[in-house]
Amino acid sequence: MDLLRFITAGSVDDGKSTLIGRLLYDSKSIMIDQLAAIEKQSKNKEQGEIDLALLTDGLRAEREQGITIDVAYKYFSTPKRKFIIADAPGHIQYTRNMVTGASTADLAIILIDARNGVVEQTRRHSIITSLLNIPHVVVAINKMDLVDYSQDVYNNIVIDYAEVAKSLGLKDVTYIPLSAAFGDNIVEKSPKLAWYEGAPLLEFLESVEVDKDINLADPRFPVQYVIRPQTDDLHDYRGYAGKVISGIYKKGDAITVLPSGRTSTISAIEHNGKQVEEVFAPQSAILHLEDDIDISRGDIIVKSDNLPxxxxxxxxxxxxxxxxxxxxxxxxxxxxxxxxxxxxxxxxxxxxxxxxxxxxxxxxxxxxxxxxxxxxxxxxxxxxxxxxxxxxxxxxxxxxxxxxxxxxxxxx
Missing domain, CATH: 2.40.30.10 (Translation factors)
Structure with a gap:
């Protein structure tokens, strides 16, 4: 089962935490004791509703202010995929927090309040998304219930944001109208948004292709650890452990070690404790070379015909x-x-x-x-x-x- 890392970003009170809470709640990814705890703390308990934002706004200072001030990571899975969510704060004084959360993201969900449309913080989050080269963007037009699920409101926001996306070079942008508070278009398609022909949010997150985002053309293998047991059984063993961050490595490949520039050939590859003929990103492996050359942690092993x-x-x-x-x-x-x-x-x-x-x-x-x-x-x-x-x-x-x-x- 593959993994999708995504970040949510938006202006204050756009409903980021409620959206994540709804995803966790409707996909049945909340522990019973956790659900009981937030039921006790919910402000809307009198009306029989729970405050789903409490699932991510875990810090006491956040709850007091009613805003997200740190990156909250949440994990959940469905039968189709595993997910790591980074809930990033919306305030400009927490730009560094959003950068931290977005640095490893495959996808960004940018929330827009349907009543307000594209605002300054929408542009800022889109700019950061562009700077960090996040390959997929979902524009989640939230609080559609407060604009009577209007298709015209949705269309106008799509037109406005398309200009932002074009100016920033954002290529893969998907628009989804929804209501996090009532669960419309979160896990299942909503009859109130019958005019929307696309998939609901969770279905889209389960199906978006991230394998194609992995660079298999430029082999890069940063060495994390040099393995030299020097035991009687493994007297001459010398392996270089690390993660293939891009590209493909095969037994027999001519390689160069940087920054020294020394060259050799891959004599063997280990993955999951077994000898294999090749490894590719993002697998972890141990490479063995034909020559005993000076390699240490921090060096990078690349193919000789493809140098950084x-x-x-x-x-x-x-x-x-x-x-x-x-x-x-x-x-x-x-x-x-x-x-x-x-x-x-x-x-x-x-x-x-x-x-x-x-x-x-x-x-x-x-x-x-x-x-x-x-x-x-x-x-x-x-x-x-x-x-x-x-x-x-x-x-x-x-x-x-x-x-x-x-x-x-x-x-x-």
Missing amino acids: KLTQELEVVLCWMDSKPLVAGNKYLLQINSKVVKSVIKEIEYKLDVNTLQKTEATSAALNDVIKVKIKTASPVPYDSYSDLRENGGAILIDETSHVTVGACMIQ
Whole structure:
């Protein structure tokens, strides 16, 4: 059974938490004791209704304010697929939280209140979705019950959002009218929305194809661990363990190890404790090489006829996540997959307005800012452009003293 990771985003009170609660409730993915707990806490208990938003707004501060302020991860499954949901906050001061939740998402659900249509926060969330290169977008037009399930309202929002999608280059966009509060078009098609010919939300999430999003053309294998048991039985065993983040590796392939540039040939491949002829993304494996060459954690094994870029000068769009400002000259650890190198911020090129995509000059970055910077690394870094292969184009900046993640990077 495959896995779909998706994120929900929208303005405050668009119904994100209620939507997720409805998905969990209607797909019978709630534990009995959990259901009993939220029934006790529900504000609408007098009317016999439960507040489904309480399933995700788990922090006390969130409940007091009636908003989502952190990324809440929920897990559920149906007979067809497993799901991981990231419920991201809508406030602009939590841009970093949305970036965190969206960084591994296959799909984004952008909620729009049918009464309000496309608003500034809709554009901002769409811009972040575009920056993070999320391949699939669902525009969930919620609260259709408050506009009498009007097809005209739905059509007008579709027309407005199509302009946003076109300007951002969002290609795979699906529009679904629904009412999270009453369950219309969540799990089953609603007779109140009989004019809508598409699938309800859950059916669409079960059927959207994500296998095609996996890059099988550019083989990349970051080494996570070098296995050298050095026992009597396995005296000469030397295996390189990691995850195939893209591409296909076969026994006999000519490979290059970066950043050293040393070459060899794959002599054997292990997967799930067995010898196999090939492995492909996103499988984990152990590669064996014909030559004993110096390889350590953080190196990347690639095919010799398909090399990534290798440089010490990186141009990066990043979301700043620290309360301390980012200024040129600051030093951080940069981590891309399992490779960690020392780095310095050479230059801040501009600040990006996540509401309008307008670029402005900047000499520093504050919490939640999105900026373009030039980074110099202490040693060469093998990478692909984030827009081409985000598995090998995404990185993080780490504070050298506190080891806190302070920046989410998209290498250009």
